[in-house]
Amino acid sequence: CAVAGQLFAGDVSKLQVHLAKPWQRASYELELPGEAVESLAIGRSFVAAFTEPLRLLRIFTTSLMPLAVLAMTGDIVCLVACEDLLLCVVQVPGQQVTRGSELCLEFQLYSVSRRERLASGYLPLSTGASLRWVGFSSEAQPLALDSAGELRALLLSGSQEPILSMAPGTWVPVAELEASGSLLWPVRAEAGVLHCAQLARLGDEPRSATGVIQRLVDVRYKLPFGLEAELPERVLRQEMLSAHLGLAMANDLLPAPARKAAREVAGPLRRGGSGSLNPTDDGRLALKLFEKLAKTGDLEQALDAATHLFGAGPKRARLLESARLQAKGFTREELAERLAALLEKARIAAPAKASEAGEDEDGAEDGEEDGEDEAEGDEASLQAKGNGLKRAAGEAPPGEQQSLRGRS
Numbered sequence: 001c002a003v004a005g006q007l008f009a010g011d012v013s014k015l016q017v018h019l020a021k022p023w024q025r026a027s028y029e030l031e032l033p034g035e036a037v038e039s040l041a042i043g044r045s046f047v048a049a050f051t052e053p054l055r056l057l058r059i060f061t062t063s064l065m066p067l068a069v070l071a072m073t074g075d076i077v078c079l080v081a082c083e084d085l086l087l088c089v090v091q092v093p094g095q096q097v098t099r100g101s102e103l104c105l106e107f108q109l110y111s112v113s114r115r116e117r118l119a120s121g122y123l124p125l126s127t128g129a130s131l132r133w134v135g136f137s138s139e140a141q142p143l144a145l146d147s148a149g150e151l152r153a154l155l156l157s158g159s160q161e162p163i164l165s166m167a168p169g170t171w172v173p174v175a176e177l178e179a180s181g182s183l184l185w186p187v188r189a190e191a192g193v194l195h196c197a198q199l200a201r202l203g204d205e206p207r208s209a210t211g212v213i214q215r216l217v218d219v220r221y222k223l224p225f226g227l228e229a230e231l232p233e234r235v236l237r238q239e240m241l242s243a244h245l246g247l248a249m250a251n252d253l254l255p256a257p258a259r260k261a262a263r264e265v266a267g268p269l270r271r272g273g274s275g276s277l278n279p280t281d282d283g284r285l286a287l288k289l290f291e292k293l294a295k296t297g298d299l300e301q302a303l304d305a306a307t308h309l310f311g312a313g314p315k316r317a318r319l320l321e322s323a324r325l326q327a328k329g330f331t332r333e334e335l336a337e338r339l340a341a342l343l344e345k346a347r348i349a350a351p352a353k354a355s356e357a358g359e360d361e362d363g364a365e366d367g368e369e370d371g372e373d374e375a376e377g378d379e380a381s382l383q384a385k386g387n388g389l390k391r392a393a394g395e396a397p398p399g400e401q402q403s404l405r406g407r408s
Contacts, residue, residue, distance in 0.1 A: 004037035043081035050076040082136035086110045119169030138190035140253040149177035174221040194219040317346045
C-alpha cells in the first residue's frame with residue numbers, strides 16, 4: 001500500500017510505500033519538499049502521485065526509485081491504476097461553455113512499463129453532468145460513469161474487426177443506470193456487467209460488516225441502439241468485449257486471477273458455448289443475424305450484416321461462404337450472387353495481407369539487428385518492445401505520442 005501526508009514542520013510531503021511481500025525492506029519513504037500529494041495510485045510494479053502546485057505526475061517503482069515526472073495541463077480529478085496501466089483525469093483550466101459551468105475533463109492513459117501513452121483526449125460527459133466514478137474492469141478496460149448514469153468504456157482494440165469507433169482511444173456508451181444511478185454504488189465490472197451496491201438513501205455510502213456479504217445489483221452492458229436492433233447490438237457488444245479481451249491477454253494487461261478466468265472461459269466458448277467474455281469470437285452471432293434477416297426477406301440488411309460484421313481474414317471468408325450457402329437454401333439467388341462476389345474479394349485480400357504481415361516481420365528483424373549494431377537500450381529498442389501493443393491498439397500519429405521519460 002502507499003500513503004502520503006504533510007509533515008508537521010515545513011511545507012514538505014512524505015510518500016510511504018509498504019510492501020506485502022518484501023525482499024530486502026518492508027517499507028520505503030520519500031520526502032517531496034514544496035509539493036503536496038493530491039492523488040495516489042498503485043499498479044503492478046509502480047506508484048504514481050499527482051502533486052501540487054506544479055501539477056506534476058510523478059511515477060516511481062515500488063521502492064520509490066523515480067521513473068518519470070510529467071507536467072499535466074490541469075488540476076487532478078482522479079488517478080487510477082490497473083496492473084501496468086495508469087489512467088489520469090484532470091480538469092482543463094479555462095475551458096467552460098457559455099451556457100453554464102459544464103466540466104471540461106481531459107484523460108491520459110499510460111502503459112508504464114512500455115513508457116508510452118496509449119490514448120488521450122477529452123473525457124465525454126452528459127450535458128450538465130459531473131464525473132462520478134472511474135475505474136478498470138477485470139479485463140483492464142477503462143470505464144467512466146457520470147452523474148447522469150451514463151457508463152462509458154474506452155476502446156483500445158483498433159483492429160480490423162468491426163468496431164464501434166473509428167479509432168482506438170474512443171469512449172463508447174455501454175450502459176445507462178436506472179434513475180441516473182443515484183442509489184447505486186459501483187463496486188466492480190467484469191464480463192460486460194457493472195456490479196453495484198444498493199444504497200438506502202441518496203448520498204449514503206455502502207456499509208461493510210465483518211462476515212456480511214452485501215448483495216450487488218448487476219447492470220449489464222447494452223449499447224444504445226434501440227429495441228429493434230437487439231441482435232445487431234449483441235453482435236457489436238460481443239465483438240467489442242472480445243477484441244479488448246484479446247488485446248489485454250496478448251499484452252499481459254490482466255491481473256493473474258483474470259488471466260486464469262479468461263483462459264478457462266475462452267476454452268468452452270471456442271467449443272460452442274455462449275457468453276460475452278470471449279477473446280476468440282468466431283462470428284456465430286453475426287451469422288445468426290444474417291440468417292434471421294435473410295429468412296425474413298430483409299435482403300439489403302442481410303447483405304449489410306455480411307459486409308460490415310463478418311470481420312476480416314480467414315474468418316470473413318468462412319462466414320461469407322456459410323452465408324452464401326444459407327442464401328441459396330432460402331432461394332435468395334441475387335443475395336447469394338452478391339455474397340459470392342464479396343467472398344471472391346475476401347479470398348484475394350487474405351493472401352495479400354498475409355504477405356504484408358511477412359514483410360513487416362522481416363523489416364522488424366532487420367531493425368532489431370541494426371539497433372544492436374548502433375547502441376543497446378536506445379529509444380528504438382523501447383519502441384520495439386511496445387510494437388505488439390501498438391499494432392493491437394492502433395498506431396498513434398507521432399505528434400500524439402508521449403514519452404514517460406521526463407517529457408509531457
